[in-house]
Amino acid sequence: MSEDENQISIAKIAKKSTPYSFTVNILAKLHRNSYLTTIHEKKSYVLGVKNIWNDHNGNHATLNIIGKAPLTPFNLDSDIFLASSEQIKNSLGLENNPEKAIHLGKIPNVDIIASPNIENFGRLFITGKSGSGKSYTVGVVIEELMKKQVPIVIIDRHGEYSSLKILEKENIPDNEDFFIKNDTEQKYLGGIIEFGDINMNPGADLGIEYLLAANVEDLIRSGSVIIINLRGLDIPVQENIVMTFCNRLYKASTLREIPPHFLFIDEAHLFAGKKKSDTVEILKLSAQEGRKFGHNLVIITQKPQLLDVIIRAQAGTWIIHKLTDLNDIKITCNSVEGLGYDADEEIQNLLPGEAIISGDLTPNYPLRVKIRKRYTVHGGAGYNVLDYITEGDTLPKSEIVEKLRRSLSHEILESASQEIISNQNLSISDLYHQIDALRQENQELKQEISDLKTNDKDKSLIPEGEMKEKIIDNLAELNSIPLEKINDKMMNLMEERDDAIINLKDFEKERNDAIFQKQSLELEMSGLKVENEGLKDILSKEKKRADDAVALAERAVAKLKKRK
Structure with a gap:
C-alpha cells in the first residue's frame, strides 16, 4: 500500500465518540477486516472494524481502538485513514524477529504474516467443529514449536499425528531451514518418537509399554516430540495411560527434572470432561499450576461445553475455528477475553482454515487469521506412515529409541504392561457389567467342574489312545486359526x-x-x-x-x- 493511499480519508467520526470506540460514516471502500488509523491529540491510533452496515443515510461502521486508549474521547468529524503495514504489526504485537516469531498464517485482506511472539505462548485452547481446520492448525502449531526445539508431548487418540514424520514438500518454502524440502537425511525426524500398539499402528517406533517403563527425563529433552498414539486401545486403558504419564510429567516438572514443554491433549473432552476421575484431577492440577513449572497444556476439542470448567477457564490463548452449536459458541464468547458479545456471528461464519486468535498471544486485539499450509502431511484417523515410504527405505529414528530398546529389560516392560491394564477408571455401570460377567463365568466354571467329575467317572470307558487322539485334534484345530486373525477380530x-x-x-x-x-x-x-x-x-x-x-x-x- 502506497503512502498516498494511506493519506486518503475513507471515513469520518460521527455521532457518539468515546476513548474506546466510535461510529464513522464511510466515504470509500471498507471491509470487515480493514485496519485503520486516526490522529488524536497529536498521537496516532490504530483501529479495528467491529461492525459494518448500511442504511438509507449511507454506509457506517463501528471502530474499536487496538491497544492503549487515549484519556479523552475522539473528536467528531476526525478523518480516518487506512493503516500502514508497520502500524498494523506494531499495534497487534506481531514479532519481526524470526527467532521469537511463530508463523501461523496471514491476516486476511492485508499482506501481513500473523507472527505472534512465542514468549506469549502458554496455556492454549484450540476449538472448532469437525471439518473446520482445527486438527490442521494443531499441526501448524506443533511444527512451529519443533522449529524452536521446544519439547512436545501429544496425546493422540486417533493416530492422526503420525503424519508429522512425512513432509508435504510442495508446501515448504525455499527459505525454510528446519523442514528442508530436499533433505535426504530428514534430520527433523531425530526428535520424534511414537509410542503405540504396534499391532494396530505398525508405523509406531515403540510399543506403548515402553512409554511407562522409560524415565520421563530421558524422553523430554530439547527438540523431542513424543507422540502417544492411543488408537486401538480400550477407553479405560487410554484413560489409565493418560493419567499415569501426565502425573509423572507434572511431578518431573515441579522438580525441574525436565525442560519447559507443551502437552497437547486431542479430544480433550474425553480426558478432561465434567465427569470426576483421576485423569481429570491431574489435568486440572496441570492447568492451574503447571505453567509456573514450564508444564504448558494445549487443550483441543470440538465441544467446549463438555470440558471441565476449571480447565477451560485456565486457557491463556484461544484459537477458535468455526462453531455452530449455540451452547459451544456462548461458552466460547463468555470465556475468551477480548471477544465481544456479537462475536457469535463471526464464529459461525468462519471459513475452513480460518481462525480467531484471542488472549495472551494477541493481547491487544482478537486476530482473524488464515492458517498457513502445513510443512508435514495432514493425517486422518489411523494414519500409517509406512504407506508413504518406498519399499526398502526406512525412516530415521531418534537415538532414544535404540537406547530404550537396549536399556529396558523384558521384566521392566512386562511390569509396565501390567501397569497399563491395571487401575483403570471404570464407571459404576462398567463395574456392574464386570460383576455380571464374573458371575456368569463362575456358573460356567461350576458347570465345567461338574462335567469333569462326570467325565472322570466315565473316563475308564474311553481308550487311552482315543483320548490322546481327541486332545491332539482339538489342539490342531486351535492352532490352525491365525493369531493375526484373532487380534484383528x-x-x-x-x-x-x-x-x-x-x-x-x-x-x-x-x-x-x-x-x-x-x-x-x-x-x-x-x-x-x-x-x-x-x-x-x-x-x-x-x-x-x-x-x-x-x-x-x-x-x-x-x-x-x-x-x-
Whole structure:
C-alpha cells in the first residue's frame, strides 16, 4: 500500500465518540477486516472494524481502538485513514524477529504474516467443529514449536499425528531451514518418537509399554516430540495411560527434572470432561499450576461445553475455528477475553482454515487469521506412515529409541504392561457389567467342574489312545486359526464397542435436546394459552363496553325523540 493511499480519508467520526470506540460514516471502500488509523491529540491510533452496515443515510461502521486508549474521547468529524503495514504489526504485537516469531498464517485482506511472539505462548485452547481446520492448525502449531526445539508431548487418540514424520514438500518454502524440502537425511525426524500398539499402528517406533517403563527425563529433552498414539486401545486403558504419564510429567516438572514443554491433549473432552476421575484431577492440577513449572497444556476439542470448567477457564490463548452449536459458541464468547458479545456471528461464519486468535498471544486485539499450509502431511484417523515410504527405505529414528530398546529389560516392560491394564477408571455401570460377567463365568466354571467329575467317572470307558487322539485334534484345530486373525477380530470388536459408546452418548445428547425442546414448546404453548385466555377476557370486556355504549346511545336517541 502506497503512502498516498494511506493519506486518503475513507471515513469520518460521527455521532457518539468515546476513548474506546466510535461510529464513522464511510466515504470509500471498507471491509470487515480493514485496519485503520486516526490522529488524536497529536498521537496516532490504530483501529479495528467491529461492525459494518448500511442504511438509507449511507454506509457506517463501528471502530474499536487496538491497544492503549487515549484519556479523552475522539473528536467528531476526525478523518480516518487506512493503516500502514508497520502500524498494523506494531499495534497487534506481531514479532519481526524470526527467532521469537511463530508463523501461523496471514491476516486476511492485508499482506501481513500473523507472527505472534512465542514468549506469549502458554496455556492454549484450540476449538472448532469437525471439518473446520482445527486438527490442521494443531499441526501448524506443533511444527512451529519443533522449529524452536521446544519439547512436545501429544496425546493422540486417533493416530492422526503420525503424519508429522512425512513432509508435504510442495508446501515448504525455499527459505525454510528446519523442514528442508530436499533433505535426504530428514534430520527433523531425530526428535520424534511414537509410542503405540504396534499391532494396530505398525508405523509406531515403540510399543506403548515402553512409554511407562522409560524415565520421563530421558524422553523430554530439547527438540523431542513424543507422540502417544492411543488408537486401538480400550477407553479405560487410554484413560489409565493418560493419567499415569501426565502425573509423572507434572511431578518431573515441579522438580525441574525436565525442560519447559507443551502437552497437547486431542479430544480433550474425553480426558478432561465434567465427569470426576483421576485423569481429570491431574489435568486440572496441570492447568492451574503447571505453567509456573514450564508444564504448558494445549487443550483441543470440538465441544467446549463438555470440558471441565476449571480447565477451560485456565486457557491463556484461544484459537477458535468455526462453531455452530449455540451452547459451544456462548461458552466460547463468555470465556475468551477480548471477544465481544456479537462475536457469535463471526464464529459461525468462519471459513475452513480460518481462525480467531484471542488472549495472551494477541493481547491487544482478537486476530482473524488464515492458517498457513502445513510443512508435514495432514493425517486422518489411523494414519500409517509406512504407506508413504518406498519399499526398502526406512525412516530415521531418534537415538532414544535404540537406547530404550537396549536399556529396558523384558521384566521392566512386562511390569509396565501390567501397569497399563491395571487401575483403570471404570464407571459404576462398567463395574456392574464386570460383576455380571464374573458371575456368569463362575456358573460356567461350576458347570465345567461338574462335567469333569462326570467325565472322570466315565473316563475308564474311553481308550487311552482315543483320548490322546481327541486332545491332539482339538489342539490342531486351535492352532490352525491365525493369531493375526484373532487380534484383528478383537481390535474390530473393541473399535465397534468404542464407536457404540460414542454413538450412545450422542444419542443421549440428542434425546436430552429433544426433551428440552419439547419442554420449551410445552412451556411456550402454556404461555400462549394463558395469553389467549387474557385476550378473551379483554375481548369480552371490550364487547361489553361496546354493547353498553350502544345501549347508552339508543337511550339517548329515544329521549331526544320524546322531546320532539
